Amino acid sequence: MRIDLKDKNALVGGSSKGIGLAIAEQLAASGANVTLMARNEKELKKKCSILDQSQGQKHQYKVVDFSNFEEFSKQMEIFFKANSIDILVNNTQGPTAGSASEKNVADYQTAFDLLFKTVVHTTSLALPHMKKQQWGRIINVASVSVKEPLPYLVLSNSIRSAVVTWSKSLSMDLAPFNITINNTLTGYFDTERLAQLNDAKAKTLSIPVEEVRKALEATVPMKRIGQPEEYASLICFLASEQASYITGTNIPIDGGLLKSL
8 A cells, every 4th residue: 555645735743853753754755745843943944854855845844832822823823824734743742740639720721721722723723724625634643541541641641531532523523524533542652752751750769761661661562662653654544545434533553552442
């Protein structure tokens, strides 16, 4: 199966590194014109310059701060006045770690702005073009914690659950327009975010960080941490014509980590 995204315009959040960058690279390699979106302009410019252009793709980047919703919303409105997007990958940095007993109402509001409001707002801006052309792909990068909550990631557990139920509701409205919306439930992947979480856990438990990683790998049936490139392959498929009958789903990509159905 060959995935052809030539002439499709993709917007990928959190794409200066990690999973977001891997997704952008795979979409570009499949022929899409990609807009990278993140906070670090230096990294965005660097990564944008190395995306595949062998099919005449034109790539660009947009500097945004997901953690400042007021400014983010303004920047997105400016962007969509000049750009039409066919493939939207909603992906942001994760909120701070911590348990339910450690977080207060302000923490939840901050996480809500970061994880939920940015997704809903960006999607609303992308939809008019998708509806007009009767085609679109929306993919939300979520977490396995919406099915099996992780005790040290209560903010992510809570707010990402809202994202997946919102997108399931929206999928029914968008299906007649040939627009799909799906959620990918992320397991453990070899990214800076995972390294930071492992480092924090190691300090809390006063053990070597290598020990934390080995313990994490042991919980995965495949006995390894996933690579961002593997994640990107799933996103690229969901963005393609081959996935035209898949919508309103939550698809785990976790090496078998989830025990639930």
